[in-house]
Amino acid sequence: MLRLMLSVWLIVLSQDALAARPEVVVRLKDHLFHPAKVYVPANKKVKLIIINEDDDPEEFDSFALNREKVVFGQAKANLFIGPLPPGRYPFFGQYHPTTAQGEVIVLPPGEEVPDAH
Structure with missing residues (x-):
C-alpha cells in the first residue's frame, strides 16, 4: 500500500513539473521566423513549439x-x-538560411x- 501511495505521489509531482515548464511558440511564414528573437x-x-x-x-x-528538426509544411x-546559461543562441532554417x-x-x-514597442 505504501508503494502504491508513493507511486501516485511521484506521478502527481512529475505532472506538476511538466505543467510548469515554459513554452515558446515560433511561427515560420514566408521563410521567416516570427518572432525572430525568442526570450x-x-x-x-x-x-519550443515551431509552427x-x-x-x-x-x-x-x-x-x-x-x-535540428525538420518541420514539414x-x-x-x-x-x-x-x-x-544566460546568453544568445542563434538558429536558422537550413533550407532558407539567408531569410x-x-x-x-x-x-x-x-x-x-x-x-517589444
Missing part, C-alpha cells in the same frame, strides 16, 4: 543549441532546449523580457 529564462528546460505556416518544409537548425514540431534566421536569448534570473 527564455535561464536554467530552465523550455518547450510552419509555409507549404515547404524547413529544418530548424542551431549549432549553439545542438538541435503546414505542420508543427516540438523540441526541448535547456536548461541553458529564416533567429535567436534564442536566455535571460539571467530576475531579468524581464524587453518591451
Whole structure:
C-alpha cells in the first residue's frame, strides 16, 4: 500500500513539473521566423513549439543549441532546449538560411523580457 501511495505521489509531482515548464511558440511564414528573437529564462528546460505556416518544409537548425528538426509544411514540431546559461543562441532554417534566421536569448534570473514597442 505504501508503494502504491508513493507511486501516485511521484506521478502527481512529475505532472506538476511538466505543467510548469515554459513554452515558446515560433511561427515560420514566408521563410521567416516570427518572432525572430525568442526570450527564455535561464536554467530552465523550455518547450519550443515551431509552427510552419509555409507549404515547404524547413529544418530548424542551431549549432549553439545542438538541435535540428525538420518541420514539414503546414505542420508543427516540438523540441526541448535547456536548461541553458544566460546568453544568445542563434538558429536558422537550413533550407532558407539567408531569410529564416533567429535567436534564442536566455535571460539571467530576475531579468524581464524587453518591451517589444
